[in-house]
Amino acid sequence: MTKAISFLLGFIIFLLVPLTKAEDFKFPEIAGWKQSGEVDTFIPKTLYEYINGAADLYLAYDFEELKVAEYKNEKNASVTIDVYRHRTPLHAFGIYSQERLAGANFLDIGAQGYYEKGFLNFLAGPYYVKLSGNNTGPKEREILIAFAKEMSKLLGPKGSLPSILSAFPPEGKKLNSEMFISKNFLGYSFFHSGFTADYELQGKKFKLFIIERENRDECKAMIGKYLQTIKSPRKEVTEGRYALSDPHHGEIGLHWQGRYIWGILNLNEVSLRSRYLKLFGERLPIK
Amino acid sequence: MGQKLIGRRDFMKSTLAGFGGLFFLPPFNTKQEIKLVEAKGKEKKFIYRTLGKTRLKLPVINMGVMLTDNPNLIRAALDSGVLLLDTAHGYMQGRNEETIGSVIKGRPRDSFYIATKVGLPQNRTTGLYLEGATTEEFLKRLDISLKRLGLDYVDILYQHGVSRKESVMYEPILKAFELAKKAGKIRFSGVSTHSNEPEVIDAVTDSKVHDVILTAYTFKQKHYQEVRKAIARASNAGLGIVGMKAVRGAFQQQPTTRNIVASFKWILQDPNVHTVIAGFTTFEHLETDLAIMNDLTLTEQEKMDLQKEASLPGLYCQGCRQCLGQCTEKLPIPDLMRAYMYTYDYRNIAHAQDLITSLDLPDRVCEDCSFCRVKCAIGFNVLKKIRDVAWLKKT
Numbered sequence: 001m002t003k004a005i006s007f008l009l010g011f012i013i014f015l016l017v018p019l020t021k022a023e024d025f026k027f028p029e030i031a032g033w034k035q036s037g038e039v040d041t042f043i044p045k046t047l048y049e050y051i052n053g054a055a056d057l058y059l060a061y062d063f064e065e066l067k068v069a070e071y072k073n074e075k076n077a078s079v080t081i082d083v084y085r086h087r088t089p090l091h092a093f094g095i096y097s098q099e100r101l102a103g104a105n106f107l108d109i110g111a112q113g114y115y116e117k118g119f120l121n122f123l124a125g126p127y128y129v130k131l132s133g134n135n136t137g138p139k140e141r142e143i144l145i146a147f148a149k150e151m152s153k154l155l156g157p158k159g160s161l162p163s164i165l166s167a168f169p170p171e172g173k174k175l176n177s178e179m180f181i182s183k184n185f186l187g188y189s190f191f192h193s194g195f196t197a198d199y200e201l202q203g204k205k206f207k208l209f210i211i212e213r214e215n216r217d218e219c220k221a222m223i224g225k226y227l228q229t230i231k232s233p234r235k236e237v238t239e240g241r242y243a244l245s246d247p248h249h250g251e252i253g254l255h256w257q258g259r260y261i262w263g264i265l266n267l268n269e270v271s272l273r274s275r276y277l278k279l280f281g282e283r284l285p286i287k
Numbered sequence: 288m289g290q291k292l293i294g295r296r297d298f299m300k301s302t303l304a305g306f307g308g309l310f311f312l313p314p315f316n317t318k319q320e321i322k323l324v325e326a327k328g329k330e331k332k333f334i335y336r337t338l339g340k341t342r343l344k345l346p347v348i349n350m351g352v353m354l355t356d357n358p359n360l361i362r363a364a365l366d367s368g369v370l371l372l373d374t375a376h377g378y379m380q381g382r383n384e385e386t387i388g389s390v391i392k393g394r395p396r397d398s399f400y401i402a403t404k405v406g407l408p409q410n411r412t413t414g415l416y417l418e419g420a421t422t423e424e425f426l427k428r429l430d431i432s433l434k435r436l437g438l439d440y441v442d443i444l445y446q447h448g449v450s451r452k453e454s455v456m457y458e459p460i461l462k463a464f465e466l467a468k469k470a471g472k473i474r475f476s477g478v479s480t481h482s483n484e485p486e487v488i489d490a491v492t493d494s495k496v497h498d499v500i501l502t503a504y505t506f507k508q509k510h511y512q513e514v515r516k517a518i519a520r521a522s523n524a525g526l527g528i529v530g531m532k533a534v535r536g537a538f539q540q541q542p543t544t545r546n547i548v549a550s551f552k553w554i555l556q557d558p559n560v561h562t563v564i565a566g567f568t569t570f571e572h573l574e575t576d577l578a579i580m581n582d583l584t585l586t587e588q589e590k591m592d593l594q595k596e597a598s599l600p601g602l603y604c605q606g607c608r609q610c611l612g613q614c615t616e617k618l619p620i621p622d623l624m625r626a627y628m629y630t631y632d633y634r635n636i637a638h639a640q641d642l643i644t645s646l647d648l649p650d651r652v653c654e655d656c657s658f659c660r661v662k663c664a665i666g667f668n669v670l671k672k673i674r675d676v677a678w679l680k681k682t
Contacts, residue, residue: 037412043631048481048503052406052448053353053531054378056566060354098356099380134408134419184568187360248359248570 027069027081028150035071036078042066061095061182062087071147077135079147084128089159094180096123102176102198109148110158120144124152125159164195168208169279172201185211186265187248190225199276206267208276210284213259223256241277243270253277258286318558320344324368333368334580336561339527341475341498343400343442345371347555347583348576351531351564352387353378361390364573365399373501373529373564375404375447376432384435392437402501402529403432404479406447407460414450414483416457425463429472443499444473450483452490461496475499481532485510488517492524503532504560506553506597515557522559530554530563546596547572549589551579610669613661618653619646620661620669626676636679643679652677 027039040050043065047055050066064085071079086092093111099121104114110129113122118140120131131147133140152158165178177198185194186209194211213219216239224237230246242254253273254263262280267273320335335344349371350364356379361372372391374383384403391399405428407420429444444467446460455478464476477499480487484502491497500521504514522528534550554563565576585593610620622642630639652673653659659670 038636040412041631046631048532049450051377052479052481053351053375053404056354057379060568098382101380134417184572187355187357187363187568187570189569189571248363 025067025083025154025156027067028147028154030071030147030150033071033073033079035069037070040068042068057098058084058095061098062091063095075135075137077133077137077143079136079143080132080134081147081151082130082132083151083155084130086126086128089123089126090162090180091182092123092126092128093162094182096121096128097179100176100179102174104176106176107145107148109145110152110155111160113148115141115144120148122148122152123159123161124155125157127155129155162195164210164212165197167210167280167283168195168197169276169283171279172199173208174198174200185209188226188229190222190229192222201272204267204269204272207265208262208280209265210260210262210280213261215259219256219259219261222261223254241274255281257281257284260284260286319347326367331368331577332581333577334583337527338499338529338561339522340525341443341527343371343475343527345400345562346577346580347560347562348551348579349373349529349562349564351566352383354566355568356382356386357568358386358390360568360570360573361387363570364567365390365394367573367577369577370398371400371402371442371529371562371564373402373531375406375445376428377404377406377447381431381435384432388435388437396438400442401436401438402443402445402477402499403436403441404445404447404501405429405432409448409454415453416459420457420459422459422463422466425460426466429463429467433472440472440474442473443475443477445477445479445499445501447479449478449480449487452486455487455490455494464496475527477501477527477529479531484508485513485517488514488521492517492521492526495524497526499527499529501529501531501564504530504554504557505532505534505550506593515559518557518559522561528560530557530560533563533565546589546592548575548579549585549592551576552583552585552589553593555579555583556585609664610661615656615660616649616653618648618673620673622646623673623676624667624669626679627672630676630679639676640679643676648677648680652680 027035042050044059044063047058047063047066050068051058064087066085067083069081084092084095086095101114101116104116107113107115107122110122110124113120118132122129129148129151131144131151133144136143162180168178174197179196180193181196182193183189185191191211194209196207196209199206199208211219211222213222220237223242227234227237230244232244234242239257240255242256244252244254246252249265251268252263252265253267254261255277262277262284264273264276318337322333322335323330324333334347336347337343338345346368348369350361350369351373352361353374355361372387374387376384378384387401391401405425407425408417409415409420410417433439433441444464449455464473467473468476475498477497478487478491479501481503488500488502491500502514502518504518505511508514518528533554534545534547551563551565554560567573567576614620623646626639626642630636653670661669663669
């Protein structure tokens with residue numbers, strides 16, 4: 001029951017946060033730094049001019065608008081803040097997760113952030129924020145953190161990471177390896193979107209995934225289409241366990257129940273596959 | 288961004304121009320080879336063209352990997368006969384190159400070609416390089432890319448995202464290319480461009496430094512004829528031409544017909560384009576894209592689809608003036624649409640502001656109407672676009 005309420009609350013937060021996006025935000029004022037030039041705005045059509053071919057991936061995550069501000073100090077150091085607004089916090093998380101460096105130095109900024117030499121990225125509601133320093137010297141980390149904290153305050157509710165991520169079994173999971181793929185999940189258009197996380201256990205590297213849909217019927221249609229596509233001998237589409245052979249992904253363990261389909265890639269050991277599918281299912285709010 | 292701004296008269300003239308040149312192309316290049324390639328027990332027809340002076344023989348469809356981190360999709364592409372994988376140092380903050388590295392590990396080095404791109408800090412308004420754009424930084428990034436890919440060298444290294452001719456001739460990067468070639472870290476050098484393409488392509492041709500150009504090229508570009516002309520000149524000078532943004536992945540303003548097959552065929556009608564990188568993200572798209580090589584001829588239906596799509600509205604008001612008189616506040620809508628174009632396409636706020644100031648607009652623009660009576664002939668959301676530029680009046 002608690003699990004179901006927590007998932008429901010997470011879902012409500014994800015629905016509510018976008019309502020704040022209509023409010024335009026301001027860039028922060030930072031002592032010792034001055035904004036240089038105008039704030040630049042990029043829309044889907046013009047995003048290529050700023051980030052070239054990388055724009056394609058942002059567009060796949062329903063990018064709506066980018067605002068860019070640059071700051072300079074007396075020593076001619078500069079800090080650039082890029083604030084990407086996506087249609088929903090989930091889409092912002094998706095693009096953030098695509099670029100997240102799992103081994104980075106994570107920070108408590110926004111819903112989550114991290115610093116690596118030269119840049120600091122964080123997530124806040126529907127915003128994916130990227131800060132970079134130029135000529136900022138040995139205090140770069142402190143400078144970027146100070147900017148990021150002030151920026152975060154001006155972006156409204158910081159939101160949280162998608163609640164469904166907590167369903168991934170913790171044993172063997174690589175920290176911060178979770179991702180949201182917004183479309184064509186696993187290379188199949190009928191799977192739409194899904195979440196993945198990387199695992200390593202007993203020297204075996206594998207991937208767990210979950211697809212969440214509106215209702216049971218959608219999942220049923222997906223499984224049916226999948227069986228047809230991979231030419232599976234199994235014809236009946238019922239809730240429960242599937243052991244399938246995919247021409248592109250190899251052996252796949254799947255489980256469908258309710259509005260969830262979860263599964264394992266790259267793990268041939270049947271007993272371990274079975275254990276993880278069970279563990280995963282136990283952590284989902286399935287009645 | 289170095290674009291010449293146009294006045295009201297030219298604006299009307301240019302936007303009302305037709306699409307007569309859409310299918311006007313030089314005779315088809317016979318210097319292409321057709322082979323049957325066997326993949327997973329099936330024979331497929333592949334068309335190969337030579338990438339200019341690099342002499343690399345490539346299928347006309349290859350893979351732009353920027354949209355996927357699915358190793359099995361990349362693997363399937365290579366197993367299906369794709370030879371060139373295109374990535375960049377910056378894609379997915381390096382994860383894109385790492386994924387490719389995991390796929391090509393163990394494959395014979397002569398069974399695939401890798402193209403990557405390295406960019407350096409640019410002034411976002413002028414497109415010119417900044418202080419931190421040094422030879423050392425460029426080479427450092429190349430080394431990181433090689434490490435991620437698990438390679439000693441890449442086949443093509445592009446200078447990423449160039450929009451100015453001055454940037455093509457930027458000495459620190461030219462020096463970096465020279466050093467990288469000498470060190471055997473790159474076989475061929477090139478430039479990639481997404482905007483102001485004709486100027487960049489011409490500069491690359493004139494520089495006589497590079498081997499390959501990667502350029503956006505689509506029938507939806509309002510200046511596709513200039514791009515085509517620059518490409519022809521570059522190709523005649525021996526440069527290899529790789530097309531991108533043919534359709535999928537690129538931003539498509541709604542409504543759109545999105546005839547993907549026709550869009551790829553259109554770009555490949557140009558004999559000076561040697562290959563196209565396709566950003567497919569599904570196994571089905573991979574099959575569809577490769578099947579284009581069965582027959583590159585555009586059917587009548589495909590031509591119609593392209594013409595229809597080319598005539599759809601983009602960021603530009605077509606200047607038909609049918610909206611005049613519809614607005615209860617008598618706002619000069621075509622002028623406001625022109626301000627929108629200056630702001631969001633040319634990103635010349637000052638020019639847009641001058642225009643807005645000259646229009647003598649009321650104090651409150653589009654703030655008091657509960658709904659907009661204006662019906663744009665080509666379906667613009669006029670109210671939204673006006674609100675998107677009305678803020679210029681207050682600044």
